[in-house]
Amino acid sequence: MLLWPLLLLLLLLLLPLALLWQQRSQHARWAWLASLQHHVAWGALGWAAAWQRRKLEQSTLHVGQSQQQALRWCLQGAQGPRSPRRGSTDMSTFRNHFPLTKASQAQEEDSGGQVPPATSPQYPGEASLQATLLGLVALNKAYPEVLAPGSTACVTLTSPWPSPLPWLGHALGRVSPTGAKDPVALLLEALRSPGLRTLEAGTAVELLDVFLALEADGEELAGAIAAGNPGAPLPGRAAELRQALEQGPRGLALRLWPKLQVVVTLDAGGQAEAVAALGALWCQGLAFFSPAYAASGGVVALNLWPEQPGGLYLLPPGAPFTELLPVKEGAQEEATSTLLLAEAEEGKEYELVLTDRVSLSRCRLGDVVRVVGTYNQCPVVRFTCRLGQALSVRGEDIGEDVFSEALGRAVGQWPGAKLLDHSCVESSILDSFEGSAPHYEVFVELRGLRNLSDENRDKVKEIGTGSEWTPHPPSQRSYALSQPGL
Incomplete structure (x- = not known):
């Protein structure tokens, strides 16, 4: 019954638009149409993003309930000897039935050695859609007109x-x-x-x-x-x-x-x-x-802060089901008990453990995060390294955690310097020193650095400015350190 009045209203709205259309040149028509299309698209996107933001607020405010729902969803339809009791989502039962596995083991057991796609189709795009809509709105807010x-x-x-x-x-x-x-x-x-x-x-x-x-x-x-x-x-x-x-x-x-x-x-x-x-x-x-941040189980974390350098991510409580395995310094294999998202502590590092609906395995991703804050009851993290990943230009096999610790101690010798972020690149990728011996190029973002001694100045070259010392951004500087293989 409501269809005819809506169609009549639409026709009444289109009539003046059609008249205006006839009065414009062809170029102006296309520009006007593109502008109208853009505004309509952003209106629809804004409405959908606001709806997803409300859902995110509710799920992160009630993180325990949300994670329980995510676990229940992952266990729906589970069959076979590894399946827990029907309808049971007790964490102790879940952990007993599904021991921790590493990514290579999970892929070999559940997919015959075939690596699953980065975006898993087992759930109808809810996490992917949320990341896209909220990311577009956040990007437009941080960088207007982009x-x-x-x-x-x-x-x-x-x-x-x-x-x-x-x-x-x-x-x-x-x-x-x-x-x-x-x-x-x-x-x-x-x-x-x-x-x-x-x-x-x-x-x-x-x-x-x-x-x-x-x-x-x-x-x-x-x-x-x-x-x-x-x-x-x-x-x-x-x-x-x-x-x-x-x-x-x-x-x-x-x-x-x-x-x-x-x-x-x-x-x-x-x-x-x-x-x-x-x-x-x-x-x-x-x-x-x-x-x-994507993994084999789908979207693992959301980035709501484009203006933050280095990438800040929110770990949401929805599917796939996420646990946190504490990383113990020098003895990472000793940690066997996982935590839920609400139990994460600021300043601590954790390895992500993912359970999706297809593999039904508590898979240790190898991705290590450091908790830097909270969003309602969920942790906000930075991805710091991957376990088992090493640097090697001459067969030296240096772990990322060992390298980061050594770099932190080195930066600590510069008076007032604070290490904000760093990355290390093997020279074969940049190829910026043709004919030189294999080496690493380390990019560090520092705060509080003033004048360096001549000895340290010779080891540091600011990116893209030669010997100039221009802060970018204010009170922060980025440098490239060229060092031979350690």
């Missing part, structure tokens, strides 16, 4: 948003071709758009490959842009590309896109080295943002 029409391009076939929503990308006026299956076409479209403010890629490793390919095939790409393949010929833009490439990799992104502000990639294990390489060279001076 999601304006024509300001965003994705240069990889995969998207950094856990739930890509293709219709939304089109409505927001992204320059990337819809449904493109050729990565070269994506890169060409981005290169044709000098006004980009946001550069997207599925992961930092994929973006690193894009910039390496850009350097290798720069002349061919410039020729395609000059010849108008695709689109209209742009000889001026092709000349800008050639000139930017001639100046080397450092700061290349900002030379190609002077208005660029932020790089969006999806964070996951093994991405830190690529992020450090990109930040040191091609994407120097740009902010990095990941809307979520």
Whole structure:
């Protein structure tokens, strides 16, 4: 009964719009339509994000109940000898039936040795949708205008948003071709758009490959842009590309896109080295943002604070079911009892343990987080390292935790210096010292550093400024330390 009045109202609204449409030029029509489409899309996105934010508030306020529901959901339909009693979600029973396993063991037992996809399809995108909607709104708030029409391009076939929503990308006026299956076409479209403010890629490793390919095939790409393949010929833009490439990799992104502000990639294990390489060279001076932290079980953590360097993540209490295994210094294997999210202590480090509906195994991911705060009753964390991951340019096999501890002691010798964040890259990735012996390049973010002694100054080179000492951001500095293999 309500359908006819709604249709009549819609027709009445469309009539003046149609008249206005007839009075505009073709170019103005497209601009007006794009603007209208953008506003409607953001209106729908804002409404959906507000709804997801309310759900997140409720779940994080009642974290115990939310985790119990997540566990119950994971255990629904469980069958076989490993299954607990039907309907039982008691934590002691759950832990007894499902001992802790490592990622390699879980994959071998539950998927025949095949690695599951990064975004698991066993639940209908609730966590992925929440991360996407809240991430888009947070990014737009932190960096106004970066999601304006024509300001965003994705240069990889995969998207950094856990739930890509293709219709939304089109409505927001992204320059990337819809449904493109050729990565070269994506890169060409981005290169044709000098006004980009946001550069997207599925992961930092994929973006690193894009910039390496850009350097290798720069002349061919410039020729395609000059010849108008695709689109209209742009000889001026092709000349800008050639000139930017001639100046080397450092700061290349900002030379190609002077208005660029932020790089969006999806964070996951093994991405830190690529992020450090990109930040040191091609994407120097740009902010990095990941809307979520993903693992084989799906979205593990949400990033609601794009303006925070280094990545702050909220561990939500929904599916997949998350536990925290305390990391004991020097004896990580001794910790066998896990904690729930509400039991996490600020300042402590934990290894993430994930249970999803498909594998039904309490899988130790190897990802270590440090609790830096709380959001309602849930921990806010930084990802610090991966257990079992080591540095080696000459076969020395240095654990990440050992390296971080040594770096902390070294920085402590600089009067007033506080280590905020660091990354270490093997020289083979950056290739910035051609012909030199294998070595590490360590990027550190410091606060409170004033004048260094001549002895220490010789060991430190500020990123991108030579001998200049310009704070970036205020009262913080980033440095690159080139050290031989230890």
